[in-house]
Amino acid sequence: xxxxxxxxxxxxxxxxxxxxxxxxxxxxxxxxxxxxxxxxxxxxxxxxxxxxxxxxxxxxxxxxxxxxxxxxxxxxxxxxxxxxxxxxxxxxxxxxxxxxxxxxxxxxxxxxxxxxxxxxxxxxxxxxxxxxxxxxxxxxxxxxxxxxxxxxxxxxxxxxxxxxxxxxxxxxxxxxxxxxxxxxxxxxxxxxxxxxxxxxxxxxxxxxxxxxxxxx
Amino acid sequence: xxxxxxxxxxxxxxxxxxxxxxxxxxxxxxxxxxxxxxxxxxxxxxxxxxxxxxxxxxxxxxxxxxxxxxxxxxxxxxxxxxxxxxxxxxxxxxxxxxxxxxxxxxxxxxxxxxxxxxxxxxxxxxxxxxxxxxxxxxxxxxxxxxxxxxxxxxxxxxxxxxxxxxxxxxxxxxxxxxxxxxxxxxxxxxxxxxxxxxxxxxxxxxxxxxxxxxxxxxxxxxxxxxxxxxxxxxxxxxxxxxxxxxxxxxxxxxxxxxxxxxxxxxxxxxxxxxxxxxxxxxxxxxxxxxxxxxxxxxxxxxxxxxxxxxxxxxxxxxxxxxxxxxxxxxxxxxxxxxxxxxxxxxxxxxxxxxxxxxxxxxxxxxxxxxxxxxxxxxxxxxxxxx
Numbered sequence: 001x002x003x004x005x006x007x008x009x010x011x012x013x014x015x016x017x018x019x020x021x022x023x024x025x026x027x028x029x030x031x032x033x034x035x036x037x038x039x040x041x042x043x044x045x046x047x048x049x050x051x052x053x054x055x056x057x058x059x060x061x062x063x064x065x066x067x068x069x070x071x072x073x074x075x076x077x078x079x080x081x082x083x084x085x086x087x088x089x090x091x092x093x094x095x096x097x098x099x100x101x102x103x104x105x106x107x108x109x110x111x112x113x114x115x116x117x118x119x120x121x122x123x124x125x126x127x128x129x130x131x132x133x134x135x136x137x138x139x140x141x142x143x144x145x146x147x148x149x150x151x152x153x154x155x156x157x158x159x160x161x162x163x164x165x166x167x168x169x170x171x172x173x174x175x176x177x178x179x180x181x182x183x184x185x186x187x188x189x190x191x192x193x194x195x196x197x198x199x200x201x202x203x204x205x206x207x208x209x210x211x212x213x214x215x216x
Numbered sequence: 217x218x219x220x221x222x223x224x225x226x227x228x229x230x231x232x233x234x235x236x237x238x239x240x241x242x243x244x245x246x247x248x249x250x251x252x253x254x255x256x257x258x259x260x261x262x263x264x265x266x267x268x269x270x271x272x273x274x275x276x277x278x279x280x281x282x283x284x285x286x287x288x289x290x291x292x293x294x295x296x297x298x299x300x301x302x303x304x305x306x307x308x309x310x311x312x313x314x315x316x317x318x319x320x321x322x323x324x325x326x327x328x329x330x331x332x333x334x335x336x337x338x339x340x341x342x343x344x345x346x347x348x349x350x351x352x353x354x355x356x357x358x359x360x361x362x363x364x365x366x367x368x369x370x371x372x373x374x375x376x377x378x379x380x381x382x383x384x385x386x387x388x389x390x391x392x393x394x395x396x397x398x399x400x401x402x403x404x405x406x407x408x409x410x411x412x413x414x415x416x417x418x419x420x421x422x423x424x425x426x427x428x429x430x431x432x433x434x435x436x437x438x439x440x441x442x443x444x445x446x447x448x449x450x451x452x453x454x455x456x457x458x459x460x461x462x463x464x465x466x467x468x469x470x471x472x473x474x475x476x477x478x479x480x481x482x483x484x485x486x487x488x489x490x491x492x493x494x495x496x497x498x499x500x501x502x503x504x505x506x507x508x509x510x511x512x513x514x515x516x517x518x519x520x521x522x523x524x525x526x527x528x529x530x531x532x533x534x535x536x537x538x539x540x541x542x543x544x545x546x547x548x549x550x551x552x553x554x555x556x557x558x559x560x561x562x563x564x565x566x567x568x569x570x571x572x573x574x575x576x577x578x579x580x581x582x583x584x585x586x587x588x589x590x591x592x593x594x595x596x597x598x599x600x601x602x
Contacts, residue, residue, distance in 0.1 A: 079460065080475055091321075091341055091362055096398070100326040103401045109258065116402035117464045117589065120319060122363040126590030129458040135475060137456045138592055139370055142341040142360035150359070154374075157381055163455065163483070 001160045005203065006192025009067035010210035011039065011059060011181040017213045018066055019193050020206075032179050036062060047131060052114070054095040056174040060086070060124035061131065063181035064168060071192040073166050073185050074132045081165040083137035083158055084125045086183075087151065089144055090175030091121045124172055136164050146171045146182065148203040155186050156198055171207075182210055219376045219435050219451045220442045221598070222386070223302035224542045227294045228429035228529055229266050232274050238546045241554045242574055246528045248413045248425045257400045262413050264427030264530035265395050266290070280351065285322045285334065287394045290430040291348050295390055298432040304441040305386060305434055307352045313384045314358040316345040317371035317391035318534040321362075324396045348390070365497070365588030366456060367391065368537020369596050372433065373454035379437040386441070391538030392430040399533070400426060406464070408501060414531075416498030416524035416556055417505050417570045419563025424499045427530020431538030433545075447549050447600060452581075453483030454596035461591055466504055470511030473585060473593040477515045480583070480595040488516040491597075492579040493553060495544040497586045498524020499531055504587060509564035517583070523571040527557040537586050541596065544582045548600055551578045 010017040016024040016039055024042055029035035036058045040050055045065050050058060068074055073082060095118040102110045117123065122140040129138065137158060143150070155167045170183040184206070186198045196202045225233060229247035230240040240247075247264035251257065256265070268286075275289045278296060295314075299305055306312060321341040324330045337343045345358035359378075361371045368391035375387035393399075403409050403426060410423035435451060442448055457479065459472035466472070481488060494517060496508055512518060525540050532539055547553055555573040562570060582598045 080457065080479075084458070089340065089342065093339065096320075096323060096326060099402060100398060103397060104327065106258070111401040111405040113402075113405045113464075116405055119398075119402060120362070120364045120589055122588075122590040122592060123463050125363075126458065126463045126592065129460040129591060130463070133460045135458050135460050135472065138363070138458050138590075139361060139374065139456065140363045142345075142362050143357075144340070144342045144346075147357075153381060154377075157377055161377075161380075163479070 003156050003159050003186050003188055003198040004190050005184045005194055005196040005198050005206065006187045007067055007071045007194055008184045008206060008210065009063050010214065011063050012214035015214050016066065017210050019070060020209065022213055053127060054118035056092060056094060056172065057118060057124045057127045059174050059179055059181050060172045061127055063183045064128045067183045067185060068132060071185060074134065077166045079133050079135040081136055082134045083164040083167040084128055084134060085139050085155055085167055085169045086125060086172055087141040087143050088121060088171055088173040090173055091142055092119050094175045095119055146207055148207060149200040152198050152200050152203045159186065159188055182207060217380050217437050219379050219437050220439065221449045221545055222305055222434040222436045222442050223298045224433045224545060225294045225298040226429065226431050226539050226542055227290050229264050232293060233297055234542055234546060238543065241528055241543060242552060244555055244557055244574060246413060246557050247427065248527065248530050256395055256397050261400060261409060262425045263395055264425065266428055285338065287322050287392055288344065288347055291390050291392050292351055294430040294432040295352065295388060298434055302434065302444065304444065307354055307388060310355050311384050312354060312386040312388060313356050313378060314349050314354055315371045315375050315387055315389045316348065316358055316360045317367040317389065317538060319362055319364060319367060319393055320399060323398050324394065326398065364590050364592055365533055365536060366586040366592045366594035367534040369584060369586045369594040370456055371538065372451060372541060372596050375435045376451045376454065379435060385436055385438045387435040388432065389435060389538060390430060390432045391535040393428060393533040393535050395426060395428040410500060413558050414500035414527045415558040416500045416526050417562060417564050418559050419561040421500040421502065421505065421563065423501055425526065425530040427532045429529055429532045429535045429539055431535050431542050433538055433542055449545055449548055450599050450601055452486060452597040452599045453480055454594065455479030455483055456592060456594040459591035463591060464589055466507040466587055470507045470514060472591060473508060473511035473587055474514045476593040476595045477511060477585065480597050484597040486581055486597060491517055491520050491581050491583050493547065493582045494520050494522035495540050495582060495584045496522045496524045498526050500526055506565040509566040509568045512568050513566035518566065518568050521553055521569050521571045521577065523554055523556045541584045544584055545598060548579045548582055548598065551576055553577050
């Protein structure tokens with residue numbers, strides 16, 4: 001059974017790519033987080049919780065926002081019929097390092113619950129779910145690099161077994177001066193602007209294409 | 217396709233095999249105790265911690281050669297023992313996949329002392345999994361799941377689904393987390409840690425006890441690989457869900473967990489009235505246990521005997537779902553339900569049937585539930601084959 005990639009949003013290298021086109025560029029941001037703020041402001045996202053989030057969740061939040069805007073999956077499916085399956089390499093190590101710093105000195109000892117809560121990578125799935133009222137399956141995988149074969153086949157089995165109707169899936173990384181979001185929606189029918197068959201080969205091609213756009 | 221439990225192991229302060237652990241649970245002995253003057257915590261804390269010397273003694277028996285982290289040692293011991301339980305399992309086969317479930321992995325390496333002994337890369341969860349895969353000469357890239365406190369249940373569900381896809385015939389699912397200053401200080405900053413041994417579902421509960429451990433469960437879709445087991449237990453189905461409510465607190469209504477339970481029953485082809493036993497999440501925080509009581513009641517499971525093992529093992533995070541599932545599986549094999557340590561008086565929103573004392577009961581269907589940060593919930597169902 002074929003399933004289709006119906007939309008893509010990628011954020012990398014100071015650029016936002018939506019459905020295979022560079023949609024926004026800002027190479028003048030002071031830092032990676034400043035760049036994410038500029039994306040948030042440019043697209044008038046209007047979700048003040050954004051400012052409380054750690055960098056990984058900020059990235060996931062804006063990427064998922066722009067993705068869902070393009071094909072309105074949350075209006076077309078019931079909240080429990082949409083899954084979120086995301087992976088990365090660095091888990092939550094960016095904010096882990098921050099928490100570790102806060103506890104490493106017994107004199108300046110300041111662990112913060114507002115920081116600690118982000119020391120799990122699946123919190124970004126939670127943030128996307130809360131923002132969009134999505135209640136379906138959620139799983140966070142860790143791989144050394146984006147694994148198109150595993151991700152496409154896992155998502156296809158989720159849809160083909162009728163566990164879910166639609167899935168937000170991809171890669172969200174923010175660690176060690178490297179950030180990258182690559183999120184797609186996969187549906188059973190050709191519903192969107194892209195309609196690429198969700199196979200290892202097509203997903204790999206799409207992923208490489210986004211990286212080339214980001215580097216252009 | 218049927219997916220069977222082929223072997224299992226638990227490494228915890230209560231023992232280094234599933235049988236050792238189960239014997240201690242039967243006697244209602246807990247691994248949680250007061251830890252003072254430890255580098256794990258600035259103040260005294262109740263926790264379930266494996267004795268370093270004992271771990272080292274057990275690990276020496278493996279003659280592993282190179283240096284491994286504490287977490288890796290626990291996994292190597294756990295998987296080695298599980299493999300010993302069933303000679304039909306070949307971990308070196310290309311049809312065998314390793315799934316690692318962990319929330320924080322080698323997070324102790326972020327600290328200076330431990331960090332200096334290993335390559336910087338070792339703190340990446342995929343690298344930890346690679347080290348484990350390499351030790352066992354497994355040819356496949358391991359899959360890592362890091363999804364807060366539902367990781368272990370999700371890993372078992374994922375294992376079943378990957379078997380159904382047909383590329384593998386065996387899944388070695390290991391769930392592990394260690395006690396670290398990192399994790400203890402975080403939960404303390406949340407004011408979530410109890411000042412006594414956790415009291416799941418009890419009226420006077422006031423927070424969690426943390427713990428460390430490793431559970432390994434081996435799944436197979438090849439019935440011949442379980443021909444040596446008198447009782448055959450199947451993973452029938454499972455599901456996860458999100459509350460879409462709050463990142464660090466459960467839904468007040470239990471609707472997210474209810475959804476995971478309902479999807480699990482549907483996936484398994486089992487009705488609520490057929491469930492004999494629920495292995496709950498029971499962290500002993502006010503909100504979690506209340507939420508669970510509502511979800512279980514709404515799922516028409518309020519009368520089903522239910523326990524929590526968090527007052528024995530502490531909350532072992534990414535290991536919890538695997539360890540607690542294994543105890544459930546042994547409860548099925550031995551027709552013996554474990555009483556909930558430290559539970560005296562029911563104190564949750566909806567009346568549920570918490571098991572107070574260990575007792576005999578034949579179990580056909582066992583439901584394991586879990587919930588965690590990020591609003592995630594998961595459930596999995598085990599069934600005894602007639």
